[in-house]
Amino acid sequence: MNNMSRRSFLGAAGAATAMAAGAPRAFAAAGPARGFPCLPDDGTVRDRIWIWGGAPGATNDDWGHAASRMTAAEAAFYMGIPNLFLIRHKGRPQLEEYDQYAIALSPLKRVVWAVVESGGETDPERRDYVLKMPARFPNISGFIMDDYFKGDGTAHLTVDQLRGLQQRRRTADGRTLPLYVVVYSHQLHLPIQDHLKYCDKITFWTWKSEDLAKLPENFERLEKITPDHPKLLGCYLWDFGNKAPMPLERMKAQTLYGYRLLQEGRIEGMIFLEHGVCDIGLDTVDWTRSWLNEVGEQRLAR
Numbered sequence: 001m002n003n004m005s006r007r008s009f010l011g012a013a014g015a016a017t018a019m020a021a022g023a024p025r026a027f028a029a030a031g032p033a034r035g036f037p038c039l040p041d042d043g044t045v046r047d048r049i050w051i052w053g054g055a056p057g058a059t060n061d062d063w064g065h066a067a068s069r070m071t072a073a074e075a076a077f078y079m080g081i082p083n084l085f086l087i088r089h090k091g092r093p094q095l096e097e098y099d100q101y102a103i104a105l106s107p108l109k110r111v112v113w114a115v116v117e118s119g120g121e122t123d124p125e126r127r128d129y130v131l132k133m134p135a136r137f138p139n140i141s142g143f144i145m146d147d148y149f150k151g152d153g154t155a156h157l158t159v160d161q162l163r164g165l166q167q168r169r170r171t172a173d174g175r176t177l178p179l180y181v182v183v184y185s186h187q188l189h190l191p192i193q194d195h196l197k198y199c200d201k202i203t204f205w206t207w208k209s210e211d212l213a214k215l216p217e218n219f220e221r222l223e224k225i226t227p228d229h230p231k232l233l234g235c236y237l238w239d240f241g242n243k244a245p246m247p248l249e250r251m252k253a254q255t256l257y258g259y260r261l262l263q264e265g266r267i268e269g270m271i272f273l274e275h276g277v278c279d280i281g282l283d284t285v286d287w288t289r290s291w292l293n294e295v296g297e298q299r300l301a302r
Contacts, residue, residue: 046296047109048262050083050232051076052273054118055092059276064243066280073104075275079285080292082109085180085203085271087146088126089118095126102137109139112180115165116145120156131168134177143169144180144203153190162198180232185211185218188225196226203271205234208241209250215257223266232269233258237284238277251284255291262300 042048053072060067076084084105093101105111113130116122122145134140143165149155157165162179169177178200183192185206196202204222206212222231235254239246261267278285 043299044296045259045262045298045300046080046082046292048269048300049081049292049296050085050112050269050271051079051081051275052085052087052234052271053275054087054089057276058089058092059240059274062243063238063240065238065245065277068276068279070275070279071104072101072275073108075278076105076108078278079272079289080296081272083111083269084108084275085112085114085144087114087118087144088121095129098129098133099136102133102140106137106139110141111137111139112142112144113140114146115143115179116148116156118146120147120150122156127165131165134171140177142178142180142201144182145199146182148181149183149187149190149192149195153187153192155192155195157195159194159198162195166198182234183222185214185222188218188221193225196229199229201230201232201268202226203232203234205236205273206254209236209239209246210242212250212254215254219261219266230268231266232271233261233267234271234273235288236273237282237288238274240273245282246284248283248287251287255288259295265301 051072053075056071057068059065070078072084072086076082086101086105102111113133115127115130117126130143145157148157165179166176169179171177179198180201180203181196181199183196183202183204185204202222204219206215206218211218219233233254235251235258236246237251238244239250255270258267258270262270272288
């Protein structure tokens, strides 16, 4: 590994000391996203942090964690995170609720809305609706395809459908809003490049926490496969792959590695998943809040 060995990666977590918890710093509402890949004023660590959200309690039944009642907007405020990915999960939110969600999220800096949803679900009617939302909600600044790739490397949309999305992502003032895609570390061997040509940004995830030991190695593989794509590192607050708590040392390790990538300019942001575990008393949530309060206002080199 060129930049960080597995030993130093794990050692960074072991050496991390607990930071005092504090109230999340306030963040002001911002206008529509003007820059690509980042806003011109994205100068601090906090500006580059995202939370992954959906309907309240959407993951309560399937993933082994305690029941959550927190909304995505509440979680963003509680964590002090100004940007959010909104993902439909198991039919929630319903299409007729989309505008109400967008209103609640309108104080945030940026919202990226799913056109391919949790589990790879997608529907032409919902895609069409989401693609029209930025005209009414200017902080909706892009679109994401969650769980996009299947186990054999095929996808939930065709390449022709991706081409068709390009024109639909253009705004009245001439911008093309970016299309994000989820890629997991266990998918790096799949033939996914033809689809990635039509995606603007990659969010990179490690599904099971024991595989985080290989995160530096796998991220370098991703960089070689997709050298020109801006990237965001996904960090799980709960070990969804194992339906178990995320060990705190692994939480620290993935976060501190992402922080290093952010400082080096190798990623443009970090995503914490997901909002529906932020109110159930997890030590990973407490530590992440404290870490962000510690480093959030640090300026990043241009």
